[in-house]
Amino acid sequence: MRGGLSNRTIGKYMLTKWLGSGGMGEVYKAEHISTRLPAAIKILSRTDQAARFQNEAYIQASVKHPNIAALYEYVIEDGLPCIIMEYVEGPTLEKLIMRHRRLPEAYALQLLEQLVSAVVLLHEHGIIHRDIKSCNIKITTEGEARLLDFGIAKAAYTPRLTQEGYVIGTTYSMAPEQFQNRVSEHSDCWSLGVLLYEMLTGYRPFDGKTETEIRVKIERGMYMSPDLLVPELSRHSRKLIKRLLTHQPKNRMTAAELLDLLRNPEETPLARLSGWLAGFIPKS
Numbered sequence: 478m479r480g481g482l483s484n485r486t487i488g489k490y491m492l493t494k495w496l497g498s499g500g501m502g503e504v505y506k507a508e509h510i511s512t513r514l515p516a517a518i519k520i521l522s523r524t525d526q527a528a529r530f531q532n533e534a535y536i537q538a539s540v541k542h543p544n545i546a547a548l549y550e551y552v553i554e555d556g557l558p559c560i561i562m563e564y565v566e567g568p569t570l571e572k573l574i575m576r577h578r579r580l581p582e583a584y585a586l587q588l589l590e591q592l593v594s595a596v597v598l599l600h601e602h603g604i605i606h607r608d609i610k611s612c613n614i615k616i617t618t619e620g621e622a623r624l625l626d627f628g629i630a631k632a633a634y635t636p637r638l639t640q641e642g643y644v645i646g647t648t649y650s651m652a653p654e655q656f657q658n659r660v661s662e663h664s665d666c667w668s669l670g671v672l673l674y675e676m677l678t679g680y681r682p683f684d685g686k687t688e689t690e691i692r693v694k695i696e697r698g699m700y701m702s703p704d705l706l707v708p709e710l711s712r713h714s715r716k717l718i719k720r721l722l723t724h725q726p727k728n729r730m731t732a733a734e735l736l737d738l739l740r741n742p743e744e745t746p747l748a749r750l751s752g753w754l755a756g757f758i759p760k761s
């Protein structure tokens with residue numbers, strides 16, 4: 478039942494508000510009984526998904542990063558597995574984009590940098606998120622990004638959770654190789670490209686009326702050049718999108734390279750020339 482568990486206690490927490498339901502369970506806002514600090518609690522509703530749910534908890538617990546919602550505890554209450562995690566106040570990135578139509582470029586790049594630094598950490602731990610998309614990201618009241626939902630993330634120790642041939646992910650943000658079940662950390666970088674495009678233009682690069690239509694566009698790399706939607710878009714952002722939405726995973730920019738470029742944008746020829754000329758100006 479939706480929200481049917483409100484006012485019940487889970488460990489040291491009291492459930493206060495139903496937040497929504499996802500693929501595996503219900504999410505509630507909760508309050509610590511003695512400290513009154515908030516938390517979000519995900520309660521498994523599909524018992525056939527217990528192994529995947531535990532996988533989500535293992536992964537979320539194994540990485541600590543300011544832009545990843547922290548895991549507090551994994552408990553089993555009356556036979557129900559529960560993930561107790563940081564409560565992130567604020568809208569999802571998807572809602573924020575819809576509300577403003579699209580995000581200002583400087584802010585979009587700032588959010589991307591935060592998310593990429595989280596993804597670099599995941600990849601360093603051998604974890605592939607596999608479902609990076611705007612509705613799995615929340616924006617805090619301070620305007621910072623928090624990555625949520627490790628339900629289908631994959632680590633080296635993740636047990637085989639899917640039936641042979643079952644494709645994992647959300648079609649519009651999936652990389653072409655994900656349809657062949659050849660997922661790697663490069664697939665997360667494609668999804669970051671989809672996310673950047675969506676933040677900057679307000680549109681998804683690969684959209685359509687059916688899953689098949691979207692899939693065909695992804696496999697053919699057919700997307701509208703972002704500057705046709707936002708003519709003032711910088712060359713820097715256009716280049717990032719192009720390098721992330723590269724069909725061949727091996728030729729695609731990695732998360733570490735992307736982070737480096739976001740922190741040290743490539744110098745424009747003009748900036749390089751003026752830096753060079755500055756060397757000739759006598760110091761007074």
Ligand SMILES: Nc1ncnc2c1ncn2[C@@H]1O[C@H](COP(=O)(O)OP(=O)(O)OP(=O)(O)O)[C@@H](O)[C@H]1O
Nearest residue numbers: 496497498499500501504517546563564565625626
């Ligand atoms: N840590 C959190 N803090 C605040 N809200 C959260 C938190 N985790 C999840 N939510 C919210 O709870 C709702 C359900 O989340 P959940 O991750 O289970 O599903 P989903 O992302 O909607 O779907 P799916 O699991 O199928 O991807 C969403 O509205 C989500 O934004």
